[in-house]
Amino acid sequence: MMDGWRVEAMTEESIDPVVAIETASFLNPWSKLCFLEELSFKDSHNFILKLENSIQAYQIVAYLCCRVLVDELHILKLAVHPEHRRKGIATGFLSHCLNTFGTQQIKTVILDVRSSNSAAIGLYQKLDFQIIGQRPNYYFDTGESAFLMRKIY
Numbered sequence: 001m002m003d004g005w006r007v008e009a010m011t012e013e014s015i016d017p018v019v020a021i022e023t024a025s026f027l028n029p030w031s032k033l034c035f036l037e038e039l040s041f042k043d044s045h046n047f048i049l050k051l052e053n054s055i056q057a058y059q060i061v062a063y064l065c066c067r068v069l070v071d072e073l074h075i076l077k078l079a080v081h082p083e084h085r086r087k088g089i090a091t092g093f094l095s096h097c098l099n100t101f102g103t104q105q106i107k108t109v110i111l112d113v114r115s116s117n118s119a120a121i122g123l124y125q126k127l128d129f130q131i132i133g134q135r136p137n138y139y140f141d142t143g144e145s146a147f148l149m150r151k152i153y
């Protein structure tokens, strides 16, 4: 993907910077408690991406939360720090994380995305996801619909 990056499992220690990115990224962000609860679920898989900065410290710049349901992987959250967007980070990070699940184990990857979120829709289409359905009035805040997107291995 790029020099000086590391993918690690999200832990309790990484949640504060994750919540900061979350708050800058979503209209109704998950709280710290939501992330802590997510970490406790057996089928939940949560990753962070760290990038080395100019003073050689590693900074969390992206995260991904997903759950495995039988042979489906459900993506619940993905965000990149606003200052690091449009540099291919989500493409590299998501591809890397998806590759950590064997295609024997995972046959499909599923997610919901706001129909107005053209950045995310473009990202997923680039990674071979297709829109397979629409859920009208899915988001209580704006009343907008969700696209259901799926990638099949």
Ligand SMILES: CC(C)(COP(=O)(O)OP(=O)(O)OC[C@H]1O[C@@H](n2cnc3c(N)ncnc32)[C@H](O)[C@@H]1OP(=O)(O)O)[C@@H](O)C(=O)NCCC(=O)NCCS
Residues within 6 Å of the ligand: 025, 026, 077, 078, 079, 080, 081, 084, 085, 086, 087, 088, 089, 090, 091, 092, 111, 112, 113, 114, 117, 118, 119, 120, 121, 122, 123, 124, 126
């Ligand atoms: C969606 C998001 C994760 C993309 O992260 P990113 O690291 O900037 O994405 P990449 O640089 O890997 O871009 C991959 C592709 O996505 C699309 N894309 C990304 N940002 C875009 C934008 N602002 N406008 C249009 N298309 C965009 C493009 O197709 C891009 O490919 P290209 O650069 O070759 O044109 C990031 O914008 C984000 O964190 N948004 C807020 C949180 C969010 O909406 N998460 C998804 C919820 S389902």
